[in-house]
Amino acid sequence: MLLFFILGLFVHFVFFGSIFDIYFTSPLVHGMTPQFTPLPPPAKRLVLFVADGLRADTLYELDENGNSRAPFIRNIIMHEGSWGLSHTRVPTESRPGHVALIAGFYEDVSAVAKGWKENPVEFDSLINESKYTWSWGSPDILTMFAKGIDTNGHAHRPSSREYKDNIKLVDAGIKEMVSILEHFYGNDGKTAFIFTSDHGMTDWGSHGAGHPSETLTPFVTWGAGIKYPQKVSAQKFDDAFLKEWRLESWKRQDIHQGILPVDYLNNTDLFKAESMFTNAIQILEQFKVKMTQKKEVTLPFLFIPFKLLPESKQLNIVRKARSYIKQRKYDEAVSLCKELIHLALKGLSYYHTYDRFFLAINVVLGFLGWTSYASLLIIKSHFNLTRGVNKEVKKPSHLLSCSCIAIGVSVAFFLLLQGCPWTYYIYCLLPVPIWYAVLREFQVIQDFVTLLLTVPPSYFVGYLLVFILGIEILVLSFFYRHMLTAGLLAFAGWPFITQLWTRAKSISLSWIFFSLLLAVFPLMPVVGRKPDIFLVMGAGLLVLLLSLCVLTSLIKRKDSFINEELLLHLFQMLSIVLSMCVTYSTHSSLRKKQGLPLLNQIISWLILAFSLVLPLLSPTSLFERLFSILLSLMSTYILLSTGYEALFPLVLSCLMFVWIQAEQETLQQRGISCKQKVTSVRFTCSTDITQFRQLYLDDVRRAFFLVFFLVTAFFGTGNIASVNSFDLASVYCFLTVFSPFMMGALMMWKILIPFVLVMCAFEAVQLTTQLSSKSLFLMVLVISDIMALHFFFLVKDYGSWLDIGTSISHYVIVMSMTIVLVFLNGLAHLLTTKKLRLCGKPKSHLI
Numbered sequence: 001m002l003l004f005f006i007l008g009l010f011v012h013f014v015f016f017g018s019i020f021d022i023y024f025t026s027p028l029v030h031g032m033t034p035q036f037t038p039l040p041p042p043a044k045r046l047v048l049f050v051a052d053g054l055r056a057d058t059l060y061e062l063d064e065n066g067n068s069r070a071p072f073i074r075n076i077i078m079h080e081g082s083w084g085l086s087h088t089r090v091p092t093e094s095r096p097g098h099v100a101l102i103a104g105f106y107e108d109v110s111a112v113a114k115g116w117k118e119n120p121v122e123f124d125s126l127i128n129e130s131k132y133t134w135s136w137g138s139p140d141i142l143t144m145f146a147k148g149i150d151t152n153g154h155a156h157r158p159s160s161r162e163y164k165d166n167i168k169l170v171d172a173g174i175k176e177m178v179s180i181l182e183h184f185y186g187n188d189g190k191t192a193f194i195f196t197s198d199h200g201m202t203d204w205g206s207h208g209a210g211h212p213s214e215t216l217t218p219f220v221t222w223g224a225g226i227k228y229p230q231k232v233s234a235q236k237f238d239d240a241f242l243k244e245w246r247l248e249s250w251k252r253q254d255i256h257q258g259i260l261p262v263d264y265l266n267n268t269d270l271f272k273a274e275s276m277f278t279n280a281i282q283i284l285e286q287f288k289v290k291m292t293q294k295k296e297v298t299l300p301f302l303f304i305p306f307k308l309l310p311e312s313k314q315l316n317i318v319r320k321a322r323s324y325i326k327q328r329k330y331d332e333a334v335s336l337c338k339e340l341i342h343l344a345l346k347g348l349s350y351y352h353t354y355d356r357f358f359l360a361i362n363v364v365l366g367f368l369g370w371t372s373y374a375s376l377l378i379i380k381s382h383f384n385l386t387r388g389v390n391k392e393v394k395k396p397s398h399l400l401s402c403s404c405i406a407i408g409v410s411v412a413f414f415l416l417l418q419g420c421p422w423t424y425y426i427y428c429l430l431p432v433p434i435w436y437a438v439l440r441e442f443q444v445i446q447d448f449v450t451l452l453l454t455v456p457p458s459y460f461v462g463y464l465l466v467f468i469l470g471i472e473i474l475v476l477s478f479f480y481r482h483m484l485t486a487g488l489l490a491f492a493g494w495p496f497i498t499q500l501w502t503r504a505k506s507i508s509l510s511w512i513f514f515s516l517l518l519a520v521f522p523l524m525p526v527v528g529r530k531p532d533i534f535l536v537m538g539a540g541l542l543v544l545l546l547s548l549c550v551l552t553s554l555i556k557r558k559d560s561f562i563n564e565e566l567l568l569h570l571f572q573m574l575s576i577v578l579s580m581c582v583t584y585s586t587h588s589s590l591r592k593k594q595g596l597p598l599l600n601q602i603i604s605w606l607i608l609a610f611s612l613v614l615p616l617l618s619p620t621s622l623f624e625r626l627f628s629i630l631l632s633l634m635s636t637y638i639l640l641s642t643g644y645e646a647l648f649p650l651v652l653s654c655l656m657f658v659w660i661q662a663e664q665e666t667l668q669q670r671g672i673s674c675k676q677k678v679t680s681v682r683f684t685c686s687t688d689i690t691q692f693r694q695l696y697l698d699d700v701r702r703a704f705f706l707v708f709f710l711v712t713a714f715f716g717t718g719n720i721a722s723v724n725s726f727d728l729a730s731v732y733c734f735l736t737v738f739s740p741f742m743m744g745a746l747m748m749w750k751i752l753i754p755f756v757l758v759m760c761a762f763e764a765v766q767l768t769t770q771l772s773s774k775s776l777f778l779m780v781l782v783i784s785d786i787m788a789l790h791f792f793f794l795v796k797d798y799g800s801w802l803d804i805g806t807s808i809s810h811y812v813i814v815m816s817m818t819i820v821l822v823f824l825n826g827l828a829h830l831l832t833t834k835k836l837r838l839c840g841k842p843k844s845h846l847i
Contacts, residue, residue, distance in 0.1 A: 004377070008781070009819070011370050011434070014426055015788070016815050018363045019808070021423050023795050027352045029293075032285035037278045039271050042225030043192035046126070047181060050101065051170055054197035055158055056085055056218045059167060060245040069164055070171035072178075073195060073220055077250055078229055081222025082264050084253040085241075086196055088215050097198030097217075102126045158201050158213075192223040219255050227266040259341065262334065269330035273337075277321055280337035280344070284314060287344040290351045297419045298354075306347040314340075355424075362428045363792065369434035371785045376441045378695070378778045379448055404436040463697065470704055471783070474711055475790045478810045481522040481715050487708055488519035495662075504665045511662055514655040521648055521716045531642040531729060533587045539646035540580035543634050546650075547573050550627055565624075568617050572628065575607050575614075575635040582607075583638055586733045596736045604639050604733045608749075611636045616836040622681040622764050626657070629760055629831055633753045639733040640750040645717040649754050652713070656761030663702065664768045681768055683832040695775050702771065703779035706762050707817070713754035714813070755820075759828035773825065777818065784817040 051059075059070055068074035077083045088100055103125040127133045174195060185191060197217040230251040235242060242248045253263050260279045262272040287309070295303055317340045324333035411428050452460060470487075477483040492515040495501040495508035551569055582600045589597055611632040618628035630653045637649050731746045766773060791811040 008370075008374075011366070011430070012815055012818075014430055015363060015367065015792075016812065017423070018359065018427055019792070019795050019811060021421075021427070022356055022359045022363070025352070027348065029286045029289045029348075031289050032282070035278045035282045035285065037271075037274050039274055042265075042267055042271075043223065044188075044190040045185075045192070047178075047191060047193045047223075048101070048126075049174055049177075049193070049195040050098065051167075051195070051197045053199060053201045054167070054170075054218065055200040055213055056197075056216045057213070057241070057244070058158055058164065059197075059218045060241070060247065062246060063164070069167045072171045072175040073218075076195075076220055076222050077247065080228065081193075081220060082227050082229070082253060083218075083220045083247075083250065084255055086217045086219040086255040088199065088217060099125075101196065101198065190224050192225055193221065195220045221264060225266055227264060259338075270325070270328075273325050273330040273333040276334045276337040277325065280321070280340045281318070283341050283344045283348075284318070287347045287351075288314075290348055294351045294354050299417060306350045309343045309347045313343075359424070359427055360792075362431060364789065365431040366427070366434055367785065367789045367792070369431050369438055371782055371789075372438045373434060373441075374778055374782050374785070376438065376444055376448075378775065378782070380441065380444050381775075400436065400439055404432050408432045467700070467704075470708070471786055471790075474708060474783075475787055477522075477711055477715060478791075478813075484522040484712050484715060485519040488515050488522075488712070491515045491705075491708075492519075498666060500662060500665060504662070507658060507661050507665060510658045511655070514651060514658055518651050518655055518712070518716070521644075521651070522712075524644055524717070526717070532644065533584060533642075535644045536583055536638060536641045536646040537580055539634075539641070539650060540576055540583075540638050542647070543576050543631065543638075543650060544573060547576070547631060554624070564617075565619060568614065568628070569631075572614055572631040572635070575610065576631065576638070578603055579607055579635045579638040582733055583641070590732060590736070596732060600733060601735070607635050607639065608734070612831075613836070615831050616834050620683045620833065620835055622660075622683060622767070623657075625683055625832055626653075626760055626764060630757065633756065637750065637753050640730050640746065642729050648717050649757055652709075652716070652754055653757050653761075656709075656757060659705070660761060660764045660768060663765050666698065667769045681764070683763070683767065695772075699771060699775070700779060702765065702769070703776055703783060706758070706776070707780055707783050709758045710755060710817070710821075713758055714751075716754065752824075755824050756827060756831070759821075759824040760832055763825070763828045763832050777821065780821055781818045784814050787817075788814040 059073065062068055088097060127135070178193060181191060196219045200214045200217055202213050231249050232251045233249075235248065235252060237252070242252060253261065255261055260275055262276060265272055265275075291306065295305075317336060321333050321336045321340070324330070324336065408429055411432070412425060415424055415428060473483050473487045473490075477487065492512045495511055500511075501508045547569070551566075554565075554569075582603050586596060586600050589595065589600075614632045615625065615629045618625050630649070634649060638646055728743060730750060731743050734746055735742060762776075765771065766776065788811065791807070791814055794807055795811055796807040
């Protein structure tokens, strides 16, 4: 099993790395001939002001008194320059925002592997193409921008007085800087000014994704070569911003990165046409270099050129555009250049993705082979499906071995002729040994098919359709959280299609109730958008009420309730009370802008520390240990909650308790004897292998339930694949000083708490149903790999960077599911089976 796990890690590492060769190689091209406009520029110098994290609406709109927050910039719009919106599509962070500003292209997608902090390849920009550059600001950006707005937005949110007052400060600073520069250069009229922002900010104080409040940034420019304000009677845009900002009469011209905005230029038509012609030739040169590079590494009979822009058409467009310029048909020349730019960009995309289909086919073959092998291993080792079938083991044919070797050598020789990079050899050769391992199990495949033929077709097709539908619901839930609601509604009907409803109505009714209750959460808005401290308090009160009921039940059921157990239970209830008090007190203090009280911070960290130790002091009986884990983790979760999500672990745990009882009841209906009732089962460190049983088809359903509940824990209250699902207010009970590592660790623990509750419950399910962890691991591996194959085709390298980043995150989450499952299973085993003893009694050590 260890060897299989190591090989599995390697295979999944290759599958994960493949997306960076298939989808995220650098599109940038080097070696082009530099192009220059043959006319003198209107400005000698450019001054670029970048306000970090400034939203367009907050700058342009008027305050409650009808006055502008940025009077200097407003005056520029009305009397001196041109304005508009910049529609950024990069990850809305500072560095990639500046790449778009100073280099004129979207951040290199291969930089996703660098965390967008550095670019993996060199590129041209205004900085290295200028004779002199002076820049002030963050050292990883190397350009000037006004710091302070972004910081206030994170701390106080964009609607706050602090954020809006900071805009006035920036406006005054720009006015002073412009005055100094113009005086220094003797008011020679040769300076061009641009004021913009690298990204915006959401209402809840975050950025990084693709919400309009993050991607819409202001763009104001004035000075040498820039048009003066143009008054218009009417303008047509898809939004209502002009009316909101009272700028209907001043012409708005929006910016799109990469294409020269000639409408901003106050120059001759000849200059505009020549500038656009230079822009088109630059992009055409990139197209030619990219085509040559691909042609050199492709066998002649396999090379397929881009049909929309052959060499004859290139020459024809260039000649015609130059002819239009000579004939002073400048508008026609600009239009033709835009057409050339459009075709060249499509051609660049074509050659950039030239090998994508070939690589994808090989990775898919590897995926299918690995999933087939894992499925065969389950059938061979754990399913009781080969009984009564001839089990004579045949040695693999020499023909199979020779064929696989021949295929491998042929593929390697083909890649060598093509001059492919070394990673291509891995992607193309990996499927060969995987499929060899699959075909070696031909006898198992034959026996399995024989048994399938004995199953009624309607029964088999029904099971297959339900399985496919379940996988599709899991995949869709990554994009649409409400699909989890649909799945939970289907779960609520589970007792009716089994004998559970007739044999255990109370369990069935509880299952239906908590399934429907849990189905509400995916319909709620993502956590952090609308904080509600009273919902957090309500969750704490419900936990206390449930604790009192459980305590009363335990006292009645036990002849002698040990003082240690009673004290532990009361101490955990006290932790819940303290968490509620600290959360409410901290919320009130921060609202009054008095900061985080030191006592609250100390209590929060103590509760967090004790939450992992207290469950180990509780009895190892199934119900008491699981409830102790719930109380300890809820005390921490309340401290990390800002709204309705505080109720989520409680409802999830209630459903898990019912699930444990329902699974044992379902197993008994199959005639499998369960030696103990759920109330008398105890967690134990030692595993009795003889108690494990063979797998049945119903165990596939149990594995699917586990995966579904884990996905629900992921997306039940938000989308962890998006940076905007996190609200820094969640960690304010622990710290308010910005510390990315510590805040990230606390947020990660908040995310993991529902997972731990699910895995602890499944630890009990395994114990009560005598299910092997190894078989579970293999079934979850197959389910997650099938989902991963879906997400492999859904990975995006186009559109907004929210779409790109989210698609990668989904793929990584599913690929990592099995590894995370192993970790969580170990943590759940520790929390459920280990027992610490105090007061001089023998202790169980954690090591």
